[in-house]
Amino acid sequence: MTRWAMVADLRRCVGCQSCTAACKHANATPPGVQWRRVLDVEVGEYPDVQRAFVPVGCQHCDEPPCMDVCPTTATRKRADGIVTIDYDLCIGCAYCAVACPYQARYKTDLVDFAYGKTPTANEALRHDDAKRSVATKCTFCVDRIDTGLEQGKVPGIDPEATPACVNSCIAEALAFGDIEDPQSNVSQLLAENQHFRMHEELGTGPGFFYLWDRNRK
Secondary structure (H helix, E strand, O other), X not given: OOOEEEEEEOOOOOOOOHHHHHHHHHHOOOOOOOOOXXXXXXXXXXXXXXXXXXXXXXXXXXXXXXXXXOOOOOEEEOOOOOEEEXXXXXXXXXXXXXXXXXXXXXXXXXXXXXXXXXXOXXXXXXXXXXXXXXXXXOOOOHHHHHHHHHOOOOOOOOHHHOOHHHHHOOOOOEEEEEOOOOOOHHHHHHHHEEEEOOOHHHOOXXXXXXXXXXXXX
């Protein structure tokens, strides 16, 4: 069974926001909506303080709390672990946004573009009225994944089948692949490095892993 997951190497991320920009370009999200964000945090105690950049977004959980509260079954989890939203079923109640512990969901009621009411060429091309007044979030670029697989491409290896944020990362801090395949790129990264997931204590089983040090034997 395939389980798609993303890995962020916190030792490599430089906080350039290229992933954020690539996500906005690929999905033409409106102002204020960032499916892929990068947090700027300080770690340590004075005088040994360091800066860390942490990419965040939908964690595509094994047990997504957003799905449990959805009254219309608009939020669903695929067999490959990707959490999706059916915009035709979503009624915009925002229960999912309240339930998500990762603050990864957005709802936009008014049509708005980067430079006011006139869309750029990219926004006009990708604008979708179905995404207004409903919940939206990162999809792991599921359309790219599915189209790529149909063409025999490997997500995480072939750019055509890989999420836009991963393709854009100038520091190669982001990786994507199948964690159920022990030979995949992400499985190798997790085996070789110490890692954690956000709010694991909640039992959501996030599909987003963070590397922070090498395994020491």
